[in-house]
Amino acid sequence: MDIRKRINELTDEVNYHNYLYYVLEDPVISDFEFDKLLKELSILEEKYPEYARADSPTKRVGGEPIEKFSQITHRIPMLSLDNTYSKEDVIEFDLKVKRFLNLPADKDIEYECELKFDGLAIELIYENGLFTVGSTRGDGITGEDVTENLKTIKTIPLRLIDKIQKPLKYIEVRGEVLMDKKAFKKLNEQRLKDNMPLFANPRNAAAGSIRQLDSKITSERNLVMFAYGIGEYSEELRFSTQFELMQKLKLLGFNINKETKIAKNINEALDYYEDIAAKRESFSFDIDGVVIKVNDIKFQEKLGELSKTPRWATAYKFIAKQATTVIRDIIVSVGRTGVLTPVAVLNSVIIGGVEVQRATLHNQDEIARKNINIGDTVLVERSGDVIPEVVKVVKKAGGVVNFQDSDYKNSESIGGRGNYFKIPNICPCCGSVAVIDGAAVRCINELACPCQIKASIVHFASKRAMDIEGLGEMLVDKFVENKLIKTVADIYYLHFEKENIEKLEGFGKKSIENLLNSIEKSKNIAYDRFIFALGIRHVGEHIAFLLIKYFKDIEGIKNASIEDLNSKFGIGEEIAKSIYNFFRLESNLDVISKLFAAGVNPHTVVSEKTGQSAVSPLYGKHFLFTGTLKNFSRDTAENAIKEKGAIAEKTVKKSLDYVVAGDEPGSKYTKAVKLGLKIIGEDDFMKLLN
Ligand SMILES: [Zn+2]
Known part of the structure; x- marks a missing residue:
């Protein structure tokens, strides 16, 4: 047997099957057969190392650790894209492109649309088809040589496929290295067990896996690479559009994301954004927007670059919901039910265009689970109108390693663990004893605090x-x-x-x-709102509404037994007891009769006990509002439907009858789309109301 020939055959064959499996996701041999070929190759290479090729798939397991990275200067700077955050900005981008190209404003420009990956940007150099140098983007001019680490990523070809396209003398391929969410979760779980610091997000994990000196570690990290562009290249490569270039790269062996599409004009590009935003969470890896590129290469060349960004592309990013900042202080406020609520006072930070200075910490359990204390650097999330919350600690004060979500109660001894804020057991307001009540700490001085x-x-x-x-x-x-x-x-x-x-x-x-x-x-008020106003523990707007629907008025509710309350609309025993007890307390009855004596006159919205009488077809329908309406505030919109006997919901669920979407709807909209709920605009909503 000609050993050298066999090693060559095996190298080519395994590399090709690797491409079929990882890039095209269309393998033609079984894993078993694949392993057999790889095994044969590695045995031969071990015996005859002189014949082992530079692009051998056996190199993907990583080599000896290195001392430090050397620097690589990119032949063509790796520019960053201009970011846009609104529809208007994207439309303006389209107009600018046309102005620059001297085209009329109503002419359609074709765009290539792709996902904006949230990973680590890299460049791969292929000389005579062979992968020779791989580097990080760095500052765009100079990056680090991470060739050995990149070789371990199976979606990076070690040699260009030459079955269709003739071998190229030279090409620089650019793309993004990512860690998928599942691999990220697994990695952090393992690190937690091993007492290692956790990665904050998949991007950091991907970057950390590439920018470390032992390629064996990289090989264990399950990274993927998507290509999205090129730097310098030799003239054998021909293409006239960005989309065609992507298809060529795929034929050469690169992983191109399936969501890459052509938009006939900017409106289709905006639709693409909506479509991607709606299914964003369903991708196995993180993205932070979409990239819109002028498809025609001649146009791209004419447009050229503007200092640091190309004029022919823009990144339309999802509005950031999170930011990191430092907790300056933790204050404890006392709510109307006596619960001591910890609130983080933050170094002011802008999230999604809004200045945030405070974030809720929920309760003691949450603080302990996330190991939060004053001075920590934290990730804060804001969504819609809800109070921002602290998602997690990014860095403990004093640089101590943080551990999260572990079985914290049993792991106080781990470094940094247990160093969290403790809610005092004395009410900061009245000085009386505060006791633990479920997840809450509560001031017991109910009547006088x-x-x-x-x-x-x-x-x-x-x-x-x-x-x-x-x-x-x-x-x-x-x-x-x-x-x-x-x-x-x-x-x-x-x-x-x-x-x-x-x-x-x-x-x-x-x-x-x-x-x-x-x-x-x-004094003239809908009855359910009056009940809600009384502040009976556990009685929110929805239950207040149901109470009036079933028991008509305060006398009816007062006379209901716990069983009545329980059976009528299946509220839990705890809530039923709370309602029952409220009306057994002399001081409460006193307040209510004083209110009536003063002329407070709640009127029944639902006029009959059976709930049949309401004339509106909206009666009993469940609504959810998201985004900004032109003619209503959130409150007036909700009141408008409640007057018709409908119910305003706060969370997206299957049982919703209508989701009313205004301008810039949030994640609730996305969820509603996914659940296939009926979504209507403001105009249709107004029609429904009338
Ligand atoms: Zn108190």
Whole structure:
């Protein structure tokens, strides 16, 4: 047997099957047969190392660790793309392209659209078909030589496939190295077991895997590479569009993402963005937007570059929902149910165009699980109108390694673990004892804790409850501190205190009149909102609505037994008990009769006990709003449907009847699309209402 010939055959064959398997995902031999070929090759290479080729697939397992990376200067700088975040910016990009090309504004320009990968940008050099040098993007001019590490990635060809395209003398191929989400999760789980610092996200994990000196480690990391462009190349390679170039690269052995598509004009490119945004979460790897490239290469050449970015491409990025910042302080506030809520005071940071200074830490368990303390650098996420939250610690204060999501209660001894903020067991508001109650820590001084009293009055007056305009936190503080209000009922007796209010700082006659007017106005209120305003523990807007639907009025609810409450609409026993107990407390009944005596007059929206009477076809329908509406605030929109007996939901679920989408809808929209829910715009929503 001619050993050298056999080694050559095996090398080519294994490389080709590797391409079929990893790039085309269309293998023609079984894993077993593949392993057999590879085994034969490695045995022969071991015996006859002089015949082993540079592009041998056996090299993919990594070699000896190296001392340090050498620097590589890119022949053509690796530019970064201009980022856009809005539809308007993308349309402006299209107009600019046409202006530069001297084309009329209404002419269609064809674009090649692709995913914007959130990984590590690299460049691969092939000389006479052989992969010789691979480098990181670095600062765009100079990167690090990571050839040995890149060789271990199976979607990077060690030799260009020459079955279709004639071998090229020279080409620089550019792309992104990624770690898929599953591999990332597995890697972090293993590192947790091994007491190693965790990677914050798949991008960091991919970058960390490439930029380390032992290629054997890289080979274990399950990385993938997608190609999306080229640097310098020899003239045998011909193509007239970006899309054609991508197809050629695929024939040469590179992994091209399946979502790469042609858009006939900028509107189709915008549709592409919507489509990708909607299924973003379903990809096995992270992306942070889409890239829109002028498809015609002649146009690309004419457009050229503008200092650091090409004029012929733009990255249309998803709006960032997360940012890192430092926790300056942790304060504990006391809510109306006495729960001590920890809140992180942050070094101010902009997330998705909004300045964020505070984030909720939820409760003690969450703080412990995430191991959060003052001074830590944290990842903060903001979504929609919800209070931002701390997702995780990126770096502990003092640079201590952090561990998360582990069985923290049993691992206090691990470095850094256990160094988290502890909620005090004394109410910071009234000084009385705070006890652990499930996941919460609660001040037990229910009736006299000034924070609880204030918070329940603020809740009562709030927009979604009695909607008393002008009676916010600051005023309530003042009134409670000056003993003008002790319970919510006292609000309706404030007109007897006019003179005393005038003595308070910052009150003019006019502002007092305004306040008293809006208090008067609030007396006429839908019954379910009145029930919600009372602040019965566990009774949110939805349950308040159901209570009125089934029990008609306060007498009906008061007379219901726990079993009644339980059986009527299947609320849990805890909620039923809470409602029942509320109406057994003399002080609560006192407040309610004082409210009625003052003329508070809740009227029933649902006029009959059976719930049949409501005339609106919207009765009993479940709605969810996302995005900004032109003619409604979120509150007025929700009130509008509630008046018709419909229910406003906060989370996306299958049972929704309508999802109303305004401008710039968020992740809820995406979810709704995925679930195949009925989504309507504002115009249709208005029609429904009328
Ligand atoms: Zn207290």
